[in-house]
Amino acid sequence: MFKISATYTDLYQLRMAQAYFKNNKHEQTAVFDYYFRKNPFEGGYTIFAGLEDLLQKLKNLQFSKEDISFLKTQNFPDDFLDYLEKFRFHGKIFSVMEGDVIFPNRPTLRVEGTLIEAQLIETIVLNLLNFQSLIATKARRMRFIAGNRSLLDFGLRRAQGPGGYYASRAAFIGGFDGTSNVIAGEDFNIPISGTMAHSFVQSYDNELESFRDFAIQLPKKCVLLVDTYNTLKSGIPNAIIVAKEMEARGEKLFAIRLDSGDLAYFAKESRKLLDAAGLHYVKIAASNQLDEYVIKSLQEQNAPIDIYGVGTNLVIGKPNGALDGVYKLAFSNGKPRIKISENLEKITLPHAKQVYRVTSEEGIWIGADVISLKTENHVTTMHHPFDPFKQMDIDSLKQEPLLKEVMGEGEIKIKLRTLSEIAEYSRERFAQLPLEYKRFYNPHQYKIGISTALKKEQEALIKSRKI
Numbered sequence: 001m002f003k004i005s006a007t008y009t010d011l012y013q014l015r016m017a018q019a020y021f022k023n024n025k026h027e028q029t030a031v032f033d034y035y036f037r038k039n040p041f042e043g044g045y046t047i048f049a050g051l052e053d054l055l056q057k058l059k060n061l062q063f064s065k066e067d068i069s070f071l072k073t074q075n076f077p078d079d080f081l082d083y084l085e086k087f088r089f090h091g092k093i094f095s096v097m098e099g100d101v102i103f104p105n106r107p108t109l110r111v112e113g114t115l116i117e118a119q120l121i122e123t124i125v126l127n128l129l130n131f132q133s134l135i136a137t138k139a140r141r142m143r144f145i146a147g148n149r150s151l152l153d154f155g156l157r158r159a160q161g162p163g164g165y166y167a168s169r170a171a172f173i174g175g176f177d178g179t180s181n182v183i184a185g186e187d188f189n190i191p192i193s194g195t196m197a198h199s200f201v202q203s204y205d206n207e208l209e210s211f212r213d214f215a216i217q218l219p220k221k222c223v224l225l226v227d228t229y230n231t232l233k234s235g236i237p238n239a240i241i242v243a244k245e246m247e248a249r250g251e252k253l254f255a256i257r258l259d260s261g262d263l264a265y266f267a268k269e270s271r272k273l274l275d276a277a278g279l280h281y282v283k284i285a286a287s288n289q290l291d292e293y294v295i296k297s298l299q300e301q302n303a304p305i306d307i308y309g310v311g312t313n314l315v316i317g318k319p320n321g322a323l324d325g326v327y328k329l330a331f332s333n334g335k336p337r338i339k340i341s342e343n344l345e346k347i348t349l350p351h352a353k354q355v356y357r358v359t360s361e362e363g364i365w366i367g368a369d370v371i372s373l374k375t376e377n378h379v380t381t382m383h384h385p386f387d388p389f390k391q392m393d394i395d396s397l398k399q400e401p402l403l404k405e406v407m408g409e410g411e412i413k414i415k416l417r418t419l420s421e422i423a424e425y426s427r428e429r430f431a432q433l434p435l436e437y438k439r440f441y442n443p444h445q446y447k448i449g450i451s452t453a454l455k456k457e458q459e460a461l462i463k464s465r466k467i
């Protein structure tokens with residue numbers, strides 16, 4: 001859609017870059033970690049989304065001539081602007097695979113490069129990963145509860161502006177079946193689908209005529225919106241007439257849509273009327289401010305709804321609105337770096353690190369990830385990150401490395417997947433997460449530990465910084 005250039009950033013990144021450049025620090029090396037602090041929606045997991053989109057943008061990231069002209073007006077020195085004009089991202093990125101299930105306070109992605117290049121991509125990394133992971137997680141919560149019913153994204157009109165474009169991509173990764181968003185369908189190859197609005201029915205003097213004219217145009221995927229006047233007395237009876245006319249033409253009405261009132265009641269009554277007319281195959285779609293809790297309630301009421309259309313609550317990630325992902329310096333100029341905080345949870349972990357998902361011999365997730373130095377390829381003891389008395393022997397357990405090299409020397413190092421492949425991978429990974437992490441209320445916390453070597457490094461650095 002719109003092209004993202006290297007000025008898709010915060011000004012302070014450019015001011016820091018200018019200072020690094022002018023002080024000859026820009027060729028120093030640096031390692032940054034991307035991670036978030038809290039699962040959204042009071043949930044027990046997060047779905048990682050946005051990575052492959054990010055990699056494609058980073059591969060092409062540069063300052064255009066117009067960007068440089070604009071920056072000239074903001075008092076950047078000429079030699080720095082000459083540097084920016086030639087800027088390309090050549091660093092390395094190690095990351096969890098897109099679609100995987102991730103948890104707080106462990107690196108999801110690691111950037112290694114020169115200080116300046118690693119700093120300059122911070123904003124775009126956070127902007128793309130935080131939002132898409134938030135929406136993919138929201139979508140996954142609905143998919144978890146909706147079983148095999150269809151889930152359609154109807155959110156573009158209610159999204160935060162063009163954010164709706166990325167929301168549709170993320171929703172598909174999180175398990176939605178399709179979207180009403182045509183440009184997302186075009187760009188990401190997501191199946192698109194559409195019903196009709198109330199305005200279409202209102203524009204006719206008579207509901208039946210409106211249904212007839214619509215059905216003629218859509219012999220295959222016709223969905224009639226039945227709640228404009230009176231669902232059970234007018235909408236459904238008119239839909240039945242049109243469905244019978246379609247049958248006479250050798251066609252089948254695909255579905256009716258309910259968009260107001262008690263959706264369980266109307267779905268049940270509509271099903272009875274449709275079945276009594278022999279229209280067992282006509283599906284029932286429902287929409288109107290749905291979210292995972294309403295869908296759960298409708299499922300519990302055995303509402304015969306085949307298709308859920310979800311807009312607002314999906315694409316704005318209600319009630320959270322943002323994933324709190326951060327990007328923190330862990331190593332630079334040959335030295336490990338730390339950020340100290342009164343709040344123990346906010347003390348950062350130094351060094352370039354690896355994250356292992358601990359599993360049984362058969363590959364069953366045991367509910368813990370362990371963070372190690374990147375040079376360690378097996379962890380024997382996992383320590384609680386803040387409680388010195390808690391530790392666990394994991395020597396005999398399998399450990400799956402989560403951070404893989406996905407970019408280096410300006411090139412993408414993995415085979416990019418289709419969005420369907422990413423969604424399928426996400427489905428498989430989520431299936432490995434035990435149920436106690438999936439429930440909506442008081443989910444289990446997926447444990448985190450650090451290796452002995454990393455713990456020692458962190459403690460030594462904290463000591464050296466004590467005043």
Ligand SMILES: Nc1ncnc2c1ncn2[C@@H]1O[C@H](COP(=O)(O)OP(=O)(O)OP(=O)(O)O)[C@@H](O)[C@H]1O
Pocket residue numbers: 259260261262263264265287288289290294297298301
């Ligand atoms: N049977 C049900 N069980 C649980 N929640 C439901 C049920 N039926 C509808 N809902 C949800 O309750 C909320 C009702 O919203 P609202 O009061 O705006 O509906 P409405 O007045 O019928 O619709 P509108 O204002 O669009 O005409 C919606 O979020 C809807 O999805």
Ligand SMILES: O=P(O)(O)OC[C@H]1O[C@H](OP(=O)(O)OP(=O)(O)O)[C@H](O)[C@@H]1O
Pocket residue numbers: 154155157158196197198199259287288289290309310311312313
């Ligand atoms: O409720 P949401 O989850 O946000 O889902 C999208 C809503 O958008 C549409 O309504 P709208 O009133 O915009 O148009 P309409 O005339 O087609 O009903 C649709 O009918 C849904 O009610």
Ligand SMILES: O=C(O)c1cccnc1
Pocket residue numbers: 154155157180193194195196287309311
């Ligand atoms: O196709 C639909 O029914 C639709 C699309 C967008 C928003 N609301 C409904």
